[in-house]
Amino acid sequence: MLNAINREIPEGFGVPYSGDMIEPGGRAVGHLVKSVRPHEDKVLKSLKDAIIASGLKDGMTISFHHHFREGDYILNMVLEAIDELGIKNLKLAPSSLNSCHEPVVDYIKKGVITSIETSGLRGRLAVEISKGILGKPVIIRSHGGRPRAIESDELHIDVAFIGAPCADKYGNLNGVYGSSACGALGYAMVDARYADCVIAITDNLMDYPIEPISIPSTLIDYVVCVDSIGNPEGIMSGATRFTRSPKELLIAEYASKVIINSGLFKDGFSLQMGSGGASLAVARYLSKVMREKNIKASYGLGGITGPFVDMLEEGLVEKLLDVQCFDLKAVESIRDDKRHMEIDASYYANPFNKGCAVNNLDVVILSALEVDTDFNVNVMTGSDGIIMGASGGHSDAAYGAKLTIITTPLIRGRLPIVVDKVQTVITPGSSIDVVVTERGIAVNPKNKELMDRLKEARLPLYSIEELKHMAEKMTGRPDEVMFGDKVVGVVQYRDGSIIDVIRNVVD
Amino acid sequence: MRLRRTLLYVPGNSPSMIQDCMIYGADTVLLDLEDSVAIYEKDAARYLVRYALQSLDFRDTELAVRINSMDTPFWYDDLKMVVPAGVDIIRLPKAETSEDIKRLDEAISEIEKNNAIECGKVRIMVSIESAKGLINAYDIATASPRMVAIAIGGEDFTADLRVKKTREGRELFVARSELVIAARAAGIDAIDSVFSDVNDEEGLKKETEMAKELGFDGKSVINPRQIPVIHEVFTPTKEEIDEAIRINNAIKEAEAKGSGVISLDGKMVDRPIVKRAERVLKLVELLGLNEEERIC
Numbered sequence A: 001m002l003n004a005i006n007r008e009i010p011e012g013f014g015v016p017y018s019g020d021m022i023e024p025g026g027r028a029v030g031h032l033v034k035s036v037r038p039h040e041d042k043v044l045k046s047l048k049d050a051i052i053a054s055g056l057k058d059g060m061t062i063s064f065h066h067h068f069r070e071g072d073y074i075l076n077m078v079l080e081a082i083d084e085l086g087i088k089n090l091k092l093a094p095s096s097l098n099s100c101h102e103p104v105v106d107y108i109k110k111g112v113i114t115s116i117e118t119s120g121l122r123g124r125l126a127v128e129i130s131k132g133i134l135g136k137p138v139i140i141r142s143h144g145g146r147p148r149a150i151e152s153d154e155l156h157i158d159v160a161f162i163g164a165p166c167a168d169k170y171g172n173l174n175g176v177y178g179s180s181a182c183g184a185l186g187y188a189m190v191d192a193r194y195a196d197c198v199i200a201i202t203d204n205l206m207d208y209p210i211e212p213i214s215i216p217s218t219l220i221d222y223v224v225c226v227d228s229i230g231n232p233e234g235i236m237s238g239a240t241r242f243t244r245s246p247k248e249l250l251i252a253e254y255a256s257k258v259i260i261n262s263g264l265f266k267d268g269f270s271l272q273m274g275s276g277g278a279s280l281a282v283a284r285y286l287s288k289v290m291r292e293k294n295i296k297a298s299y300g301l302g303g304i305t306g307p308f309v310d311m312l313e314e315g316l317v318e319k320l321l322d323v324q325c326f327d328l329k330a331v332e333s334i335r336d337d338k339r340h341m342e343i344d345a346s347y348y349a350n351p352f353n354k355g356c357a358v359n360n361l362d363v364v365i366l367s368a369l370e371v372d373t374d375f376n377v378n379v380m381t382g383s384d385g386i387i388m389g390a391s392g393g394h395s396d397a398a399y400g401a402k403l404t405i406i407t408t409p410l411i412r413g414r415l416p417i418v419v420d421k422v423q424t425v426i427t428p429g430s431s432i433d434v435v436v437t438e439r440g441i442a443v444n445p446k447n448k449e450l451m452d453r454l455k456e457a458r459l460p461l462y463s464i465e466e467l468k469h470m471a472e473k474m475t476g477r478p479d480e481v482m483f484g485d486k487v488v489g490v491v492q493y494r495d496g497s498i499i500d501v502i503r504n505v506v507d
Numbered sequence B: 001m002r003l004r005r006t007l008l009y010v011p012g013n014s015p016s017m018i019q020d021c022m023i024y025g026a027d028t029v030l031l032d033l034e035d036s037v038a039i040y041e042k043d044a045a046r047y048l049v050r051y052a053l054q055s056l057d058f059r060d061t062e063l064a065v066r067i068n069s070m071d072t073p074f075w076y077d078d079l080k081m082v083v084p085a086g087v088d089i090i091r092l093p094k095a096e097t098s099e100d101i102k103r104l105d106e107a108i109s110e111i112e113k114n115n116a117i118e119c120g121k122v123r124i125m126v127s128i129e130s131a132k133g134l135i136n137a138y139d140i141a142t143a144s145p146r147m148v149a150i151a152i153g154g155e156d157f158t159a160d161l162r163v164k165k166t167r168e169g170r171e172l173f174v175a176r177s178e179l180v181i182a183a184r185a186a187g188i189d190a191i192d193s194v195f196s197d198v199n200d201e202e203g204l205k206k207e208t209e210m211a212k213e214l215g216f217d218g219k220s221v222i223n224p225r226q227i228p229v230i231h232e233v234f235t236p237t238k239e240e241i242d243e244a245i246r247i248n249n250a251i252k253e254a255e256a257k258g259s260g261v262i263s264l265d266g267k268m269v270d271r272p273i274v275k276r277a278e279r280v281l282k283l284v285e286l287l288g289l290n291e292e293e294r295i296c
Helices: A047-054 A074-084 A104-109 A123-131 A145-151 A186-194 A246-260 A277-293 A306-314 A328-336 A345-349 A394-400 A448-456 A464-475 B015-024 B039-055 B075-085 B098-114 B131-135 B137-141 B154-161 B170-186 B201-214 B224-234 B238-257 B271-286 B291-295
Strands: A061-063 A090-092 A113-118 A138-140 A159-164 A166-168 A197-202 A222-225 A269-272 A297-304 A317-325 A340-342 A363-366 A370-372 A403-407 A434-437 A440-443 A483-492 A498-505 B006-011 B028-032 B062-066 B089-092 B123-128 B147-152 B189-192 B218-221
Touching: A047 A074, A047 A197, A047 A222, A074 A104, A074 A159, A074 A197, A104 A113, A104 A123, A123 A483, A123 A498, A145 A186, A145 A345, A159 A186, A166 A197, A186 A317, A186 A345, A246 A277, A246 A403, A246 A434, A246 B015, A246 B224, A277 A306, A277 A363, A277 A403, A297 A306, A297 A328, A306 A317, A306 A328, A317 A328, A317 A345, A328 A340, A345 A394, A363 A394, A434 A464, A440 A448, A440 A464, B006 B015, B006 B224, B015 B028, B015 B039, B015 B224, B028 B039, B039 B062, B039 B075, B075 B089, B075 B098, B089 B098, B098 B123, B098 B137, B123 B137, B131 B137, B131 B154, B131 B170, B137 B147, B137 B170, B147 B170, B154 B170, B170 B189, B170 B201, B189 B201, B201 B218, B201 B224, B218 B224, B238 B271
Parallel strands: A061 A090, A061 A159, A090 A113, A113 A138, A138 A483, A159 A197, A197 A222, A269 A297, A269 A363, A297 A317, A317 A340, A363 A403, A403 A434, B006 B028, B006 B218, B028 B062, B062 B089, B089 B123, B123 B147, B147 B189, B189 B218
Antiparallel strands: A434 A440, A483 A498
């Protein structure tokens, strides 16, 4: 059947997206009650010992966090040990998956992993999933949708494996010290609270107690020390630097002007930015105008980058709420500056609690792989229909913010980015206020006030259809991607309803 | 009068750069068939530039093509490909004598005639890149009614002088001044050389301010990131605009009184001051600075 945004959702995958947020009901689940006797040792000799001690069995669910991004060693290391122990038919439920997790393909083939629930998929694993290697469709959740699912027991984690850059022998953890320091542990915090068994894996085992404590020992069953949990170069992947691309700078300049003229740009406004080149350049443009006009932001949210930290240190932003750090500067800041606070994924974006941080956002700047003429945004599948991205906090922040800005080039390579219909909807057009490209800006007609304000500011405004024509005039219309009948991915909206499905690509 | 504050060089063999060159707000884009195109790519670049001229929407940007110099076998083929495709300006590098310009003018006229293009529509801009060219600058600037601007090519010029091009640019001071004087005498625009360190914003700003002080109308640009810096320098300041408006009002007042003498704050405003104010107001008009920006 068609959902509220006209996407065909086959029967049996869940409640179709209704056009707005479902009202929650019921109660959150509690974690398993356990005790540890005085002076009991939580440190086990090996990963295998810990897996055996956890009671992991065929058919269970295991989880991981993605704070190490492309530098993660934990997931592959754990799956190798699980495979050697002969455990099969597991559900893999990490907060996200990256290209470095290519070995998962082999564990799928061997039957070790038989289903996946994640925010994103990249690299060869994503390609194989898109071709239909997995029996069941992957469930795609946003960063806010995942804690919602965990708290409601829709996603029940049997064993959580938490890579910890710094851990003490009793299982207190933080992400700010050690050679694999990643800063905030916001995604792991939720897993630690709700998993039946939690195994901390570190390469930096300290005496009890460490300071600070991000995840307390009261939630940790076992601690394992290994040689290395991650590659610092990959952990800081997509190292955040100011772009020198004239096109990205132009997009950033337009996006800044949109913010400045939106009516929201005043003392105390709040802001979330991504880690991409255009977003970071917006930080630079905005900072300049904030200095000139003596405007300070009350808080910055999200994945935090060095340029956001610069704004904090300069006093342009009062506080940072940080669910994941993108670079070393952010790691040092969250460690040393009290105004830079670590938050968990539920606090960040879970729609079913008593108020998550995205709800207070004035402005968010987000990216897109594709935008369609209904302003729906795809950040999941490429123009070839193959999965290559992540839902992330896209739909969460877009729903929460008063002004949601999508920054994207109008054309990538030879492909138009504004299209009739995106391959996969992650964020519905109802959450998007404006699309900013290097050739012009399209305001969602639902936001008439913004349209009037930007007209007044003499910004280059076009309708979204005009942007689409502009792109197609140069690129032509690409051939439609050939999809098969098999559903390989089910995209949940943040409330758990089904906003779209991803079908297998046909060679 | 047309704004030529920035002339953005775009390699004629780069489809992606050509595709985007008009979005950065340069007053003129200069699709290059000369130095940025290797000899074995000249032919392909000509076709690319021709089709770009015919098919892309360049908005209000002035379109120039830099052809190869007249001591090469390429320049005439360049012309044959781009003149019929709708180019506004032919930029000739390494101009040395007025004869060069006359030959170029004749060649363009012939192509215009053969393609039913209004005669004289395509304009010429040249760059002076040698001592000989500079000595002949005024003759070059007046060699054809098609001439709209002369530019100085700093790298080649300093090489010809056997000196190094420096950040301070003392070695080019005389040449820059003489070029501006020749342009003014001929009633055409003077365009300054490129600033090649694209990451040195401060240096670019200083050099552009110097060029403006010497009388240049604009500057060549090798990276779109340089455009806002140069535009800012060539945009009249609030003080300059306020002053020009006050002078203009004084003129109107004097006219209303039927007085031949214009005075402002008790002082006489003479002709050069009026001319300068008129130019500032013309720039304000061309830049589309609105009433609010003029006042505040």
